[in-house]
Amino acid sequence: MSSTQLILLGIFCLAQFFNVFNASTVLVSLPSLGANLHFAPGTLQWILSAYTLTFALFVLVTRTLANIFHPKPIFCLGFMFVGVFNIPVGASVHPIMAIVFHVLQGMGAAMNVPSGIAMLHTTFPDPVECSAAYASYALAAMVGNISGFIVGGVLTARTSWHWVHYLCVIMVIPMSAAAWFLLPVHTTPLKSEWRSVDIPGFLTLTAGLILFMYAISDAIDAGEHTSFLSAFPQVITTLILSVIAFVTFFIIKSVVAHPALLLRTWRNKNFTLLFFYALSPYWWCLGCKLQLVTIFLNLWYDLPLIAALRCLPIGIAGGVASYLVGCVLPYLPTKWVLVTMQLLTATGSMLFAFAGMEERYWSFVFPWMVVGMLGLASAYVGCTTTVMGNTWKGEEGVMGAVMYTAYQVGSTIGIAILMSIMEGINSHQPNDQISQFKGYTVSFWSTLAQ
Secondary structure, eight states: OOHHHHHHHHHHHHHHHHHHHHHHHHHHHHHHHHHHHTOOTTOTTHHHHHHHHHHHHHHHHHHHHHHHHOHHHHHHHHHHHHHHTHHHHHTOOSHHHHHHHHHHHHHHHHHHHHHHHHHHHHHOOSHHHHHHHHHHHHHHHHHHHHHHHHHHHHHHHHSOHHHHHHHHHHHHHHHHHHHHHHSOOOOOOOGGGOOOOOHHHHHHHHHHHHHHHHHHHHHHHHHTTSOHHHHOHHHHHHHHHHHHHHHHHHHHHHHSSSOSSOGGGGGSTTHHHHHHHTHHHHHHHHHHHHHHHHIIIIISOOOHHHHHHHTHHHHHHHHHHHHHHHHHGGGSOHHHHHHHHHHHHHHHHHHHHTTOSGGGIIIIIHHHHHHHHHHHHHHHHHHHHHHHHTOOTTOHHHHHHHHHHHHHHHHHHHHHHHHHHHHHHHTTSOSSHHHHHHHHHHHHHHGGGO
């Protein structure tokens, strides 16, 4: 790699680092935030779900904007958003305020990730170098994961959850401004070359995803108490409406002049299969991480710093695995890498389901984190590299955007399903440690159905 390529890679990796760092610090501080702002039971998960769902909704729109104006300004603006909107999140005095500004942070990530992926792909045309670059990008995320857990735990324990967000402001805003000057000079197309943003497509996709999420969440809550079909017909209605919205979205793609997602995109080699495969990794990862932190803080009564230290194997194992998978992927059959991911995450889930007590951290929870994150790294690097490697020239941005939509939709659904299962079962259990672990056990067994 040339020195210019290394500088550009460093910028893209920094943006990804802070995307994940921001999310990890929030994860550790969630119980303190929820208690301070008086979140209702079962609603705290929407701090994360609002972020991931917004990411999924806006990523295609921001990809179109990147094509109109060039990826550089969209990348830098999104990077800045991640920092700026930490100010009102840290100053939040009401649950709605915290959720709304997390939504705006999700817009920032939706701007910088697909545009960064597109520039990363064009910066490294050589397949071997490109695979190593994606591995470094994933490694930056994992390092952000580790750092976020530690820093979030320290700040929450020693100061307050507010400083978790203010620290991100202090670090991200200067770096996002510097990125503008370090990235190569870009050319903005003439007005005659601008394309309109696909507003009808965006609105129907938004409606479909929100309706689908409502149906999934409400269906699981209903199933814990009474007959699903008789007591909650609105769930069936909402699910049907979501399907209609998704069908309408694809119809719009075939008739509008400048669709955000071309129908021919689905004909890229293995793209459709890998899109649905991409729902799985972050479904497993983010849902499991949220439950893990909840167990450490609320069930094992750890201090935030201790909980953060217990989570370190997630970041370390994920970071090492991401780099190694990226290095060896060009020499391995991709399908075996992707199948191995499913087997490793399934093994990790089974290990955790048998953990039960704090005394089993080293014998069950620690191996779960190592094995599971190895599987996650295999899935992320393998899936992203394969899809981007088969992309038609000029469509790198849309491919990166659609794949990240799949990752974020999977994480949003995963959080909703896993937390709903856990809360539904534990609400009927005695309030002792062993009984309350039953909900987590069933939740982790449910991940095998992915």
